[in-house]
Amino acid sequence: MTIDTTGDAPPIVPFLKRAANGLPYLAGSRCEACGHVFVGERTVCAKCAARDRMVAVRLAETGKLYDFTVVHRSFPGVKTPFVDAIVDLDDGSHIKGTLLDVDPDPKTIAFDLPVRIVYREAAPVNTGGKPYLTYFFVPA
Amino acid sequence: MSDVYIVGVDMIKFGRYPERTVPSLAAEAALMALDDAGLGIGQMQALYCGNLGQAGGMVGQRLLAEIGQTGIPVTNVANACATGATAFRDAWMSIKAGVYDVVLAVGVEQMGKGLLGGGAGVSTEGLIGSGTMPAMFAQIGMEHTRKHGTTFEQFARVSVKNHFHSTLNPKSMYRVETPLEQVMAAEMIAYPNTKLMCSVNVDGSAAAVLASEAAVKRLGLMDRAVRVRASAMSSNPFAERQLAMPDFSAATRLAAKSAYEAAGVGPDDINLVELHDCFATAEIVHYENLGLCADGDAGRMIDTGETQLGGRVPVNVSGGLLSKGHPLGATGIANIYEVATHLRGAAGERQVEGARLGMTHVVGGGPGMGTACAIHILEKV
Numbered sequence: 001m002t003i004d005t006t007g008d009a010p011p012i013v014p015f016l017k018r019a020a021n022g023l024p025y026l027a028g029s030r031c032e033a034c035g036h037v038f039v040g041e042r043t044v045c046a047k048c049a050a051r052d053r054m055v056a057v058r059l060a061e062t063g064k065l066y067d068f069t070v071v072h073r074s075f076p077g078v079k080t081p082f083v084d085a086i087v088d089l090d091d092g093s094h095i096k097g098t099l100l101d102v103d104p105d106p107k108t109i110a111f112d113l114p115v116r117i118v119y120r121e122a123a124p125v126n127t128g129g130k131p132y133l134t135y136f137f138v139p140a
Numbered sequence: 141m142s143d144v145y146i147v148g149v150d151m152i153k154f155g156r157y158p159e160r161t162v163p164s165l166a167a168e169a170a171l172m173a174l175d176d177a178g179l180g181i182g183q184m185q186a187l188y189c190g191n192l193g194q195a196g197g198m199v200g201q202r203l204l205a206e207i208g209q210t211g212i213p214v215t216n217v218a219n220a221c222a223t224g225a226t227a228f229r230d231a232w233m234s235i236k237a238g239v240y241d242v243v244l245a246v247g248v249e250q251m252g253k254g255l256l257g258g259g260a261g262v263s264t265e266g267l268i269g270s271g272t273m274p275a276m277f278a279q280i281g282m283e284h285t286r287k288h289g290t291t292f293e294q295f296a297r298v299s300v301k302n303h304f305h306s307t308l309n310p311k312s313m314y315r316v317e318t319p320l321e322q323v324m325a326a327e328m329i330a331y332p333n334t335k336l337m338c339s340v341n342v343d344g345s346a347a348a349v350l351a352s353e354a355a356v357k358r359l360g361l362m363d364r365a366v367r368v369r370a371s372a373m374s375s376n377p378f379a380e381r382q383l384a385m386p387d388f389s390a391a392t393r394l395a396a397k398s399a400y401e402a403a404g405v406g407p408d409d410i411n412l413v414e415l416h417d418c419f420a421t422a423e424i425v426h427y428e429n430l431g432l433c434a435d436g437d438a439g440r441m442i443d444t445g446e447t448q449l450g451g452r453v454p455v456n457v458s459g460g461l462l463s464k465g466h467p468l469g470a471t472g473i474a475n476i477y478e479v480a481t482h483l484r485g486a487a488g489e490r491q492v493e494g495a496r497l498g499m500t501h502v503v504g505g506g507p508g509m510g511t512a513c514a515i516h517i518l519e520k521v
Contacts, residue, residue: 012264039383047378067286067385069278070331071270075255075263084269084330086279086384094384096269106331111286124263134267 009121012132015040016119024119024133026059028093037093062140063089065113070104077125085137087115099137114140142352144235145365146518148177151346151477154313154465157250158343162194163202165345166248169470170207173244173347177361181208184349185240190217190227190247191469203246218469221416221504222373223247224346225472225514229371231350241352242359247474248345249467256341257506270330271507274338274419278330279385281421285332288436290424292332296323297442298420299337299462305449306459308490313342313465337420342465346473348480366480367519369497372399376511388422388503391513392429399499399515400431407431410453410517411495412482414475416502417460427455430501430515449490457482457490468504472514475500483520496520 011017015027029038033050039059044051067086074080083099097117102109118138121131150172157165166189174180181204189200195218204214219226224247231245257272265271284290300320306312318336326334356365374394379387400406407430415430417423427438432453433446441447447455458464458478461471479498481487492498498518505511 012262012267046382066381067279067283069270069275069282070328071266071272071275071278072328072330073255073274074270074272075265078263078266080266082266082270084275084279086269086381094381096384098267098269106282122267124267125265126263132262132267134264136267 028059060089060091148349154344166203167206169345169347188227190223222512223469241355247470249469277419302460306463312459339461339466344467370402370517391511
C-alpha cells in the first residue's frame with residue numbers, strides 16, 4: 001500500500017474523486033434548506049425532501065470515531081482482523097471506512113478517537129490485484 | 141372493517157434440505173397450514189407468497205402447481221428479512237379491504253451456508269469497512285455500548301437464553317444449550333458477536349390461513365382462531381447516520397408505535413414476543429425499540445432474566461433466529477406460528493402460561509439499501 005497523490009488508479013467508490021491537479025478528495029452535498037451534509041452527490045435531500053437545494057461540497061478530512069467493530073471473519077481472500085469504523089466528520093457528515101494504525105483490540109479503541117482521512121491505493125479482493133484509489137481513517 | 145383471524149398456521153422443522161426445491165418446501169408448509177385449518181386449497185381465494193432467493197421466479201405459482209392450480213390470484217413478495225411478514229400483511233390487508241375472506245400466506249427460503257452481505261462490482265470489503273451482516277449488527281451493538289455501557293457478556297447472554305429455549309422446540313434447527321463461557325469463547329466473527337451469537341442460515345417454510353370474522357363463523361373455526369389485533373409496517377425514516385450504518389431501530393420504533401396504537405394496547409400488555417434476533421446484539425436494541433423496557437435498560441433486562449421463559453415478558457421462546465434458524469422469507473410467518481401456538485395454549489414444554497397477547501417483529505435490509513420492518517400483535521380469542 002503506497003500513498004497516492006497523482007496516480008491513475010480508478011476511485012473505488014463514486015464519491016471519491018480527483019481534482020484537476022490529481023489530488024483525491026471526498027465529494028459531498030450540503031442541503032441549503034436544512035443544512036444536512038451527505039456523503040456523495042445528490043439532487044434531493046433525504047432528510048427534508050427539498051429539491052434542487054443541494055450544493056456540491058468537499059467533505060471534511062478530520063473527524064471523530066463514532067462507532068466500530070473489529071471484523072475477524074470476512075469474505076474469502078479479505079485479510080482480517082480489521083477495524084470497520086463509522087466516523088462523524090467535522091462538517092457533520094457521517095462516513096464508513098476502515099481504521100488503520102490501531103491495535104485491532106476493542107478494549108484499546110476509544111469512542112470519539114480523533115481521526116483523519118488518508119488516500120491510498122489498494123487492491124480489492126476481486127480485481128485480480130488491480131489497484132484502486134481508496135480512503136482510510138488513521139488516528140489524528 | 142372485519143377483524144381478521146388466523147385459522148390455520150404451521151411451519152416445517154427448519155433445517156438443511158439441499159435436495160428439495162423451493163416450491164416443494166413452500167408446498168409442505170402450505171398443506172400443513174391448510175390441514176391445521178381443516179380447509180383445502182380450493183377454498184383459498186388468493187395466495188401471498190414470500191421468498192427472497194428466487195424473487196423473480198414466481199414461487200407462488202410453482203407452489204400451486206404442487207398443491208392444486210385453482211387459478212387464484214398470486215402475489216409474490218420480496219422485502220428482505222420482512223418478506224414473510226409482508227406476505228402475511230398483504231393477505232391481512234386483502235381481507236381488511238373486503239376483497240377476499242379466506243386467503244393463504246406462505247413464506248419460504250432455501251439458503252446456503254456462510255456470511256450474508258456484500259454486493260456486486262468491485263469489492264470494498266476490508267478497504268471501506270465491511271459489508272457483512274455480522275459487522276453491521278456488531279456496530280449496532282457497539283453503538284448501544286457507546287450509549288449505555290452494554291457489555292460483551294450481556295450480549296452473549298441473549299444466545300445463552302435463546303439456545304436454551306430451542307431445546308424445548310422440536311421445530312428448531314439446533315436444540316443445544318450453550319453456557320455463557322462457550323458463547324463468549326466461540327470464534328469471534330465481528331466484535332462483539334461470536335459465531336454462537338449469529339443466526340443460522342437454514343432452509344424453511346411457514347404458512348398461515350387468514351379469514352374474515354364472517355368466514356370464521358361460517359366455517360365454524362372460531363375455536364382455533366387467533367385474532368390479528370394489529371399489523372404494522374415501516375421503512376427507514378431518515379436517520380442521521382443511515383448512509384454510513386443502516387438503521388434498524390428507527391423503523392422498528394415507528395412500526396411498534398403504529399402497532400400499539402392500532403391494537404389499543406401498550407408494551408406492558410404483551411405476554412410474549414418473537415423479535416428479530418438475527419444477531420445477539422440486535423435482540424438487545426429491540427427490547428428498547430419495542431418498548432419492552434426503557435432506553436438504556438436492555439442490559440439489565442437480559443441480566444435479570446425478564447425475557448427468559450417464566451420471566452416478565454419471554455422473548456424468542458422458539459429459540460429465535462439464533463437457534464431455530466433464519467430462512468429469510470419464512471421467518472416472518474414462522475414467528476407468527478410461534479406466537480399463535482402459545483395463544484392457542486398448544487406450545488407444549490415451552491408454553492408461556494396464560495398468554496393472551498403476543499407480538500411478532502421482523503426487520504431487514506442492508507448497507508445502501510434501506511430497511512423493512514413488520515410488526516403484528518396477535519390475540520387469543
